[in-house]
Amino acid sequence: MAAEVLAQGGARVTVYDAMPSAGRKFLMAGRGGLNLTHSEPLPQFMTRYREAAPRLQAAIEAFSPDALRAWSEALGEPTFVGSSGRVFPKAFKASPLLRAWLRRLDAAGVQFAFRHRWSGWDGEGRLLFRTPDGASAADVCGTVLALGGASWPRLGSDGGWVDILAAKGVAISKLRPANSGxxxxxxxxxxxxxxxxxxxxxxxxxxxxxxxxxxxxxxxxxxxxxxxxxxxxxxxxxxxxxxxxxxxxxxxxxxxxxxxxxxxxxxxxxxxxxxxxxxxxxxxxxxxxxxxxxxxxxxxxxxxxxxxxxxxxxxxxxxxxxxAPLDRAISTAGGIAIDELDEHFMLSKLPGVFAAGEMLDWEAPTGGYLLQASFATGVSAGTGALEWLKR
Incomplete structure (x- = not known):
């Protein structure tokens, strides 16, 4: 989502992904039916985010459940409301939506670099990556981190970023299982x-x-x-x-x-x-x-x-x-303290570095709330990064 916002704003964007292909956790989320969001009124919807709701409010209002449904429909995947109020694409699966999304990103000029595991910064501020061909570095003008929590390590969300950011003085709440047994x-x-x-x-x-x-x-x-x-x-x-x-x-x-x-x-x-x-x-x-x-x-x-x-x-x-063990949980509680981020989801201690999704210290039940906040914070982080680049 951040890449899409940035590309639409005219930025040159590369998505670095530790996995061999894009959207693996997104595909897993749709394994039993892709629950994109929920249809309940927004005031009630926001209560699902508990104490983090005030800090997520603006992002979710800016990219609301209705906006997410319109986004899906624009990709050729109209949605429907199930009997429980949950919202699904009519295809019910994640794969058709992901394929259409990747085609649109490709048309917008977004590049993907797979098997690139982020390992921090070098002394000149360049992003460092571990790849099958050895270490590599990227000189960038802005960065959006969307590295997930730690509940799906085999899909890339292993929490390996915690020590990297903690070493930079970023306050991070301990990662804990959420939506777990x-x-x-x-x-x-x-x-x-x-x-x-x-x-x-x-x-x-x-x-x-x-x-x-x-x-x-x-x-x-x-x-x-x-x-x-x-x-x-x-x-x-x-x-x-x-x-x-x-x-x-x-x-x-x-x-x-x-x-x-x-x-x-x-x-x-x-x-x-x-x-x-x-x-x-x-x-x-x-x-x-x-x-x-x-x-x-x-x-x-x-x-x-x-x-x-x-x-x-x-x-x-x-x-x-x-x-149940964290790697068996559906999602992750804990993460980057919300107070470490400004209203555009930029890390105050790392100017030009933004963060989104489950990296942040919030949690919500299943029912569409997890994906909604991930999408919405991605949009907000991308918007913030675009404004940063324009400076």
Missing amino acids: FTVAWSDLFRDRFEGQPLKGVALTIGAHTVRGEAMITRSGIEGGAIYALSAELREAVLGLGQATLTIALRPDLDAAALTRRLSGTRGKQSLANFLRKAAQLSPVGIGLMQEAAIASGRSLAALSPAELAQLINAIPLQLTGT
């Missing part, structure tokens, strides 16, 4: 039976934060959309306390009284699991979670009264013991 000490029986099973229509709560949605049991813990939406709160609790308690409501639309009435009937010869499945419409994995919680509390699920079962159904305590 969490580890749970499952019993062997639960893990072997329910690994890969979804929890649908649940409500997840930590503190004052509740999210409705789905989650997925993994061999080492739990992940999924509803988990990702709470990942910041869960992560900070785990980092601060060593663990976090996530409360799971399996039937959030039924209160305790309604569930108690359903569970007060005669069970007869049914197993407890079959009775819970029929009376409360619980899935096997949900019943398994209840059994895990009962065992952890030193009680038997069969010994609980209808009222106690009803309470447990909508308040299963799940102890999260850690975060």
